[in-house]
Amino acid sequence: MFDLTYTDRLPLVPEAILRQHKVHEPHDTRFRAAARLLQALWRDRRDIPMGFYVNGKGRKTALGSRLSAFAAAAGANFLSPELQRLTRRELAYREPGAMIDEHRVWSNMLSSMPLTFNLFGGLKLNRDLAHAVCRTLWPELVQDICHIQFEHSPGRGDRTFTDDGTAFDVLLSCRDAQGAKTFVAIEVKYSEAMVEPAARGRPRYEELSETCGLYHDPADPTLRTSPYQQLWREHMLAEQLISSGLYDRGVFVCLAPRLNHQVQQACVGYAQKLFERDGACGFDALALEEMIGTIREAGAEDFAAALHERYSDFTPVHALI
Structure with a gap:
C-alpha cells in the first residue's frame, strides 16, 4: 500500500473547501491558505462565532479566520x-x-x-x-x-x-x-x-x-x-x-x-x-x-x-x- 502521508508539505487546498469554510482568499500563499483553514476549523470545533472583514467595496464579508466582535472581546483568541x-x-x-x-x-x-x-x-x-x-x-x-x-x-x-x-x-x-x-x-x-x-x-x-x-x-x-x-x-x-x-x-x-x-x-x-x-x-x-x-x-x-x-x-x- 502506498504511503499517503506527506510530512514535508501542505496541500494546495481546493477552492471548494476554502469557500465552504469561508476562508477563500485568492492572494493567500499555499501555507497561508492552509493555516487560515486550520484556524477556521479550530474555531468551529469550539463553536466560536465567525467574524467578518469589510472589503474594498465597503461590504461585510464573512471570514472563517476572524472572530466575531463578541468573541474577540471575550478573549477567544487566547488559549486560556x-x-x-x-x-x-x-x-x-x-x-x-x-x-x-x-x-x-x-x-x-x-x-x-x-x-x-x-x-x-x-x-x-x-x-x-x-x-x-x-x-x-x-x-x-x-x-x-x-x-x-x-x-x-x-x-x-x-x-x-x-x-x-x-x-x-x-x-x-x-x-x-x-x-x-x-x-x-x-x-x-x-x-x-x-x-x-x-x-x-x-x-x-x-x-x-x-x-x-x-x-x-x-x-x-x-x-x-x-x-x-x-x-x-x-x-x-x-x-x-x-x-x-x-x-x-x-x-x-x-x-x-x-x-x-x-x-x-x-x-x-x-x-x-x-x-x-x-x-x-x-x-x-x-x-x-x-x-x-x-x-x-x-x-x-x-x-x-x-x-x-x-x-x-x-x-x-x-x-x-
Missing part, C-alpha cells in the same frame, strides 16, 4: 483566561510608541501577534517553564531570565540604535552561567510570506550596515528589499544592544512554522549574507514546532498540546483532502 488577562495587561502597559494593532490581536486568528502572546505569555506566566525551555534552546546565553518584554525597542527614534520604530516581537533579557548580560531577540512569523512593505530608507540604516560588521557585503541591495529587509533592520538593532553596552552577548531569532517555506527560505538566504565575527550578535532560525516540542519535554504537556493543536497540527486540513 490567564493568557487573555496577561495580554490585556501587556497592551495597557505597552512601551510608548509600540506599534500594536489591537483589532488584530483580539480578532484575527491568523495574525502572528496572538501567537506571540499565547506562546511567550505562557512562558512569562511560568518562570520555571521559561527557564527550562530557554536553557535548552539557548544554553550558552540563558541561565536566568530576568525579563520578558513584548514589542520591545531599546529606544524608538534613538540614533544610538536604528533611529526609527523598529522593535522585536519579544525580547528575553537574561544572564548566562557566568553572570554576563545576555538577550534573545525574537521576530515571530506565522503565515507571513516575508513580503511586507519595506521601511522607508534612512541614513542610519546605511551607517549601521557598514559599521556593524555583520555582513559580507554591507551595500548588498537585496538586504534592503523583501524577503530580507526586516531581518536586516532587526538584526542591526540587536547588534546595537551589544555595541551600545546594554548587553554583553545575544542572538536574533526568527521563529516560524517549519512548513512556511517562504520564511524558512528567507532565513537560509539571509544567513548566507552574514559575516561570522567573534562577539557579534548571532542569528538563528527556529521552527515553531521545535519550540513547542521543547515546551512538551519540559513537562508542560497540556500547554504544548494546546499550542500544537492551534498552530502546527494540520491533521484536520489533511483530513479534508
